[in-house]
Amino acid sequence: MSLKELIEEANKKAVENMMEAEPVLVDVKLAKDFIPGFKSDMILHAGPPITWERMSGPLKGAVIGALMYEGLADTPEQAEKIASRGDIVFKPNHEFGGACPMAGVVTPNMPIYIIHDKKFGNYAYSNFNEGIGKVLRYGAYDKEVMDRLKWMHDELFPALKAALHEAVKDKGGIAIKPLIAQGLHMGDEGHNRYIAITRLFLIELIPYLIQADLPKDVFMRVYTFAKNNNFFTLNIGMAAAKAMTMAAHNIKYSTIVSVLTRNGTDAGIWVSGLGNRWFTAPAPVPKGVFFPGFTQDDANPDIGDSSITETAGFGGFAMAAAPAIVSWVGGSVQFAVENTKKMYQITYTKHKYFTIPYLEFQGTPTGIDIRYVLKTGITPTINTGIAHKKPGVGQVGAGIVSFPFELFKDAFKAFVETYGA
């Protein structure tokens, strides 16, 4: 077989695996109980690897909050000292099978969702979603943030654990792919719009919360928190997307992108046929719609593992399914539709299960192929939350951003070096 044929075969397998993965939510655990060798001096984060010195404000803010959450620091100043003197080992979530939004900071005692891919056997994780505004993942760490994290640990975590225990008994867990597929027919795209998917998920979850016999006040607090947070299911969708892309990763000769992420300083990608090798470039600043009192000047460069959704063929790539999202991320409906159409030019296939009613049920653009990015000069364009560039502030808006071309050029070069021209 020629190299071209080998690549075609590999890519076909990669996207097929990605689409056929069956991510099921099976449990919630503390991170230390799921991630092997997770020690108290370790912090996982979004995006490619980065040192404390090079971290942007929101990632630093999240690290500060996480150290206080773990009881390793009493004040932000103390936390900064600990982080800056090199006591902490920083590692990307992606290297441990995780994908977490924005700063994506995970420490040993944080609860995480466990996704099991029933088709290929992979496990993926993500952390819990706190809501919008002043939240840890956007770099905020005041009392309100810390109290909420404590409640999530003390009450939300055991409640979800009990409910998922019932779900696993009943039907092996909660299958996430059908919820995303249905969400795309209900105006969600699965990255910044989870209004339908969160409700579909809750409708599935409620009977198990009832079966779990929670005290009525606990049920009501859990239920109210979940129903008032449109992003409650984002992290679950991300862990599902991580599981899907894991099934497409590490396939020899494949030019399909299996990780697409950013840490607030750098953007980074993995390519299936090149394993866990990071290609990085400076993260661009998203253009967006800002919450009252904030402007484009406050925006941090792009941050978060949430672009795993686009990597798996939904999110920003499926914006034609979610016209109402433009009221959140800006732009026109026309732009949303055009972006989906444009992404077909850099993807290997159309999704078998994720379809867009408005495009006469066409599958979503799926499997970013670095060859097509090189050929067209078009790079993945996604929607994203926007963090304030200073630590301690939080989310200031949402918007649109395109990945730097350089990432794909470098990856392509490495591919040629590895496999020939």
Next chain:
Amino acid sequence: MSLKELIEEANKKAVENMMEAEPVLVDVKLAKDFIPGFKSDMILHAGPPITWERMSGPLKGAVIGALMYEGLADTPEQAEKIASRGDIVFKPNHEFGGACPMAGVVTPNMPIYIIHDKKFGNYAYSNFNEGIGKVLRYGAYDKEVMDRLKWMHDELFPALKAALHEAVKDKGGIAIKPLIAQGLHMGDEGHNRYIAITRLFLIELIPYLIQADLPKDVFMRVYTFAKNNNFFTLNIGMAAAKAMTMAAHNIKYSTIVSVLTRNGTDAGIWVSGLGNRWFTAPAPVPKGVFFPGFTQDDANPDIGDSSITETAGFGGFAMAAAPAIVSWVGGSVQFAVENTKKMYQITYTKHKYFTIPYLEFQGTPTGIDIRYVLKTGITPTINTGIAHKKPGVGQVGAGIVSFPFELFKDAFKAFVETYGA
């Protein structure tokens, strides 16, 4: 003021009232406890007035089932005898402030939803939804149908009553207009697609079901029935639409259609400025997509009060918001969008609160104006369920249908006779 100016002023008021109505679900009651003078020999039905002899199969089937439900007949044969010998008084729901899907049969001991318009004070009702397929409202009446109706009376009705009692205590009831408005941003149109609205409604209802302290098994049965029925909220949406159109009715000089309905034999309309005067014409047969085993030949002429949704500016008129509906009612997404665009030509305004993301958040076509129907020759085109033409069978599909031009011509003639040319 000239007649033209008087009409403009009246129509402006009519559509303004229609849009500003605030329908809130406040209670469920047995029909006899809500509708004054409702006696055991009375049956309410969808569409314009009709005698037993002229009733189509599905309406006859529903009457037969209703008489057995009320304990007035033990067998279908007995029921037919009772109905045909003139013992029963048949009346349209619309004359009592109601709107019920398909046969729309309501008898004294059937539970109904009560909608209170908090803006204009009107009350409207609809019956409970049984699901799809073999159900009373499509003319079926076998044991499965009768058992389900009994369960709805014995268990669902008191459960909803207890929950709504909590909802009224908490915030005056459950406001329906916001659910429809949000549903239109989630791929529903509010007539044959209630997938999002039903879930939005359930998410609102659940805490009140919990507060009502139902036994766990009752909660689970009620919850399972509701979540497995995508049409659970159709009837609530229809009662809300009835309340909206009541606020637009009986306005002197107004040429706005305030009732648009069919009984399986005739289609009928009311015009705001002409009061409760029926204009009727033969009901057309919908073209549709059929359940396995059925064809166009099985289709009964159009039936049901559900076109009250289009009368109020959503449903089939908002199909551009619900591209995925074409998998249920047939046609292409292109058709769905074009239908909404066409309906702007016969409506007085664009809705202030019901908007269509795909059309850059344009308001839905609202307030059918008989003058524009006359001028353009375009008649209201809606989507609809399709009943088998024989009694006892049930739903066989769903499709699209246009109202006969004659209705509007006759109404226009009567308008000229009443108010001058």
